[in-house]
Amino acid sequence: MSKSHAMTMVFVVVAVIFVLSSVASGADTVRLRFVYLGSAADIKIWKDLADMFHEKHPDIVVDVQAVPATGWAEYFDKVATMIAGGSPPDLARIAIEGVQLCATKGLMMPIDEYIARDEKELKEFFDDVHPALIQAFQYEGKTYMLPIEWNNMVIFYNTKIFEKNGVDFPSKDWTKDDFLEIAKKLTQDFDGDGTVDQYGFEIPLQYFAGAMPWIFNAGATFLTPDWKKPLVNDPNCVDAVQFMRDLIWEYKVAPPAPATLDPLYAHFSSGQIAMMGGGRWPVLQFVNAGMYDFDIQLWPKWRDQVTEFGVGGVAIIQATKNPDAAWEFVKFTTSKESMVYWTKLGWCVPARRSIAYSDAMYELPPKHAELYYDSLDNARAVPSPPQYNQVENIFLRYLGEALANEKSPKEAMDLCQKELEAIMQ
């Protein structure tokens, strides 16, 4: 036998052993691929959840894969590309913004049959979760996910700045005018050089986390309640945009609106702004930055006082070959054990009432964490039609011009309405 033949033999033997071993282990282990929109910051949470799950189900391994993206639309596109490319994930974390978009594209598997099958087991979960969260994942008579984590928009305020200036902490029934008064008081120029060193508030150029709470509380709904038609030039909606614009240009209590959320976290945790809007996710950001002196209050009352919320869950991807195993993981993410784990880290608000009011929520600020779940009785989901990816893009384009004081709020919203009507026929 020549040398090269010997080498070939070695390769063949290795290959055969490799194939046999993978068949052997494949016989009783199911590998699931889970993707989520995220960064290095929350990969630990998902990896730990996968490990906890594996301990309970030694025959199922969940591989966690972060998909970095700037927003939900881009993330869905990447997931769609994986599916089109022939390597679909089995599970994906999806938020309400993507439910109708993904459902109409046939990305997600409806889970009604599984829910019916495990009705008894899930009863305790459904009893523990606010109906608003469950309804958010139903579309055209089908259920696509079970709610796990959610966020609603509340006002974060820097308790130290309030105390230093002798300003009382806001109460639940504060109004838009109270808010404005406080913001004016807390906008200060320390060194007298004619420029502001501390602003009362800051508005990011954002859909969920920027404009929508003002629009809702101004008495507008942005889209019709069924999310089929736009209503952005409704006088109340224009009023809301006008107010946001005025905070920056008229009252000068907020800096120009940044295009992303990052400046907000940086400014708030370094005391350059006294108040900002957010859900529970900024808690993780602030704690990482060493910022603990904050609390929350409901969004100030205007014509209305509703809370805007968004909710997330784990969807089974339609193309999966292992839906049963995937369903087991979905059920695990609804368990108390899994929610307690990440609630303590300050990630989101847990879907379960029993945990949202438990000690796990109070290991970190805010002190009044019960406000999150309390507010759900008067809550409205972030408008998320099937064309969400385009709606968000169009709205932010015009809102940006209004907040930059380059178009009047009325003109901007009229144009926005026209463009939205064209895509939402």
Next chain:
Amino acid sequence: MLKKTMSLLRKKEARIAYLFLFPTLAGFATFVIGPMFASIFISLYKWDILGSPRFIGLSNYLHLLKDGRLLTCYSNTFRFVIFAVGFNVVSALLIAVAINAKMNNVLRGFYRSAVFLPVMLSAAAVSVVWFFLLDTDFGVVNYYLLKLGFKKIPWLTSSRYSLLSIVLVDVWKILGFNVVLFSAGLQNIPRHLYEAALIDGASRWHSFRYITIPMLSPTLFFAIVWALIGAFQVFDYPFIMTLGGPGDSSRTIVLYLYEHGFRFFSMGYASSIALSLFMIILLLTLLQLRLGERWVFYG
């Protein structure tokens, strides 16, 4: 006899050479040539990645002609290209000449490395840092502008400045590459040309205009062509710093293309935009090659 062995040897060498080239060629074919041709086909379809593509002929191209925002994005891109390439080449030339002046070698090395440093950073990282530096109220840039008695500039949050900010960041990042390129070119200019000019009584400006520029013209030409191609594809800075806003004021053509392909699931339309950009870059490059014959001096 000798001749035949030579050619055998050469054949063998050629085979080995192709073997070595294979991975690169395969990669190039798969990831560059393949997608390029694919995008020509895709541009004739309506395709949302998940569903099956639907043939629609030239509809995407007809839509291009009617798309008002496309025009805005192209106009932004052209303005970006003119300012970015202009600033870039002129300032790189000045800096290169300054560094090339009589100076001790350690200092020269320091300046060269300093100016080259940003070239090695990723554009995304650069954008994130500048995003904070250019913050209107809390950014370092405006802090010093105020100290110097100027007014604060809303760099990224106003239509007037958003594109300019992107130009500045791009110039800051790319400049060093051209400085190094020009320095190398400058060193190749024979000293005796300057000495002869000096004896003939030429001023420094004249030496620069009639010796440096012509002798450097091949390098300049390369730098301009290269910078132009890169500038047309600008994406990272607006994507991270302004997201194209406010309004469409800093939306470049590649950002617009990206949004259609990867946000709105319109792969066909995105491909047709890509091809329009390809044609424009191709035409401009050919035009430059043609014009270059007139002013580039290959001594």
